[in-house]
Amino acid sequence: ITSKLPDTGTTIFSVMSALAAQHQAVNLGQGFPDFPMNAALVARVNEAMQQGFNQYAPMQGHMLLREVLAEKAAYLYGSRIDPDTQITITPGGTYGIYTAITTVLHPGDEVIVFQPCYDSYIPNIRVNGAIPVLVDLQFPEYRIDWEAVKRSITSRTRMIMLNTPHNPTGAVLSAEDIEQLRAIVTGTPILILSDEVYEHLIYDNIPHQSMLRYPDLLERSFVTFSFGKLYHCTGWKLGYCVSSPALMQEFRKVHQYNCFSCHTPSQVALASFLQEKDSYLQLSGFMQAKRDYFAQLMGHTRFTPLASHGSYFQCYQYHRISDEGAADFAVRLTKEAGVATVPVSAFYQSGKDHRVLRFCFAKKEETLQKAVEQLMKV
Ligand code: PMP
Ligand code: GLN
Secondary structure: OOOOOOOOOOOHHHHHHHHHHHHHOOEOOOOOOOOOHHHHHHHHOOOOOOOOOOOOOOOOOOHHHHHHHHHHHHHHOOOOOOOOOOEEEEOOOOHHHHHHHHHHHHOOOEEEEEHHHHHHHHHHHHHOOEEEHHHHOOOOOOOHHHHHHHHHHHEEEEEEEEOOOOOOOOOOOOOOHHHHHHHHOOOOOOOOEEEEOOOOOOOOOOOOOHHOOHHHHOOOOEEEEEEEEEEHOOOHHOOEEEOOHHHHHHHHHHHOOOOOOOOOOHHHHHHOOOOOHHHHHHHHHHHHHHHHHHHHHOOOOOOEEEOOOEEOOEEEEOOOOOOHHHHHHHHHHHHHHHHOOEEHHOOOOOOOOOEEEEOOOOOOOHHHHHHHHHHOOO
């Protein structure tokens, strides 16, 4: 066959997790919690199964779940979202992103993508025959250079992809960024894909700049979320997408013939669990404590921190330890120090390397301690 993605290898998350397992390294690479999820939510899935919620959910998702998500958006962001026409439950955030891209992009369309970026974006664009137009975030704060965005827009620009809080850097968008974005897209056919899977993982009392706050922007947006990040169950692969009724109608045309619908008992369980606001309001404080704990431990090493205001990732420079490239250094660190990370260079299509590693701090204190004990030796 002629590959549709000739330049795409195996995702860095699989590569680093496999290497971690092979060398019995502490895995701070791939982003997932190593502590148990809430037992009450597990019990509710069990109950839902026992109550017989074991057949197909509606294609759009379980209605009670969509209703509670619309209420949550109203409570947090003042948005007025119709659960019937504007929300679809998806098998994870990744699927929501892929489906949104596939729904609207035609071959030759251009998409503004900020790099470093989550590793699925560019292959998702390319497999649809569309063209990623890369704009570098400004190192080391990883802020958006809006003048560079303006210079990258052409008559073929169809979409701008945003991710706040940002993976891998932990950068977050500000209200000023939203104004810049609005000035660029208003009066154009440019759509927005806003990946907000780390919606609740935002720290230092910074408000999350969700597209759900801005009706004029939501009109042209797909906004994607993940329950895996929200409730520490990445293995559930469940999330949702919010959009305008017109865009969502098109999204569902693709979704209905791809997976059709998602795991029913977990949707029933989530619909009841989400009614307890504390179940999501506590997440930021819980994870900020982990960020701060990890940062304090890492202060005993020769790694140099960059700022992280969100996500469950913290980036570090290692220029006081080595002048190797990040990919090589990450492999050596896994093998020799027994700590797996992700090289941030893997999130750059252009191969740019600021010699930065990404560490996931969504781990038990003992895991973070063990990792840092080993990192202190390098
Ligand atoms: N977007 C970003 C930025 C992510 O970090 C992740 C997950 N790790 C996803 C999307 C995908 O979420 P899910 O696991 O629900 O597919
Ligand atoms: N989002 C997670 C990360 O950035 C991993 C997701 C995956 O393995 N596909 O590490």
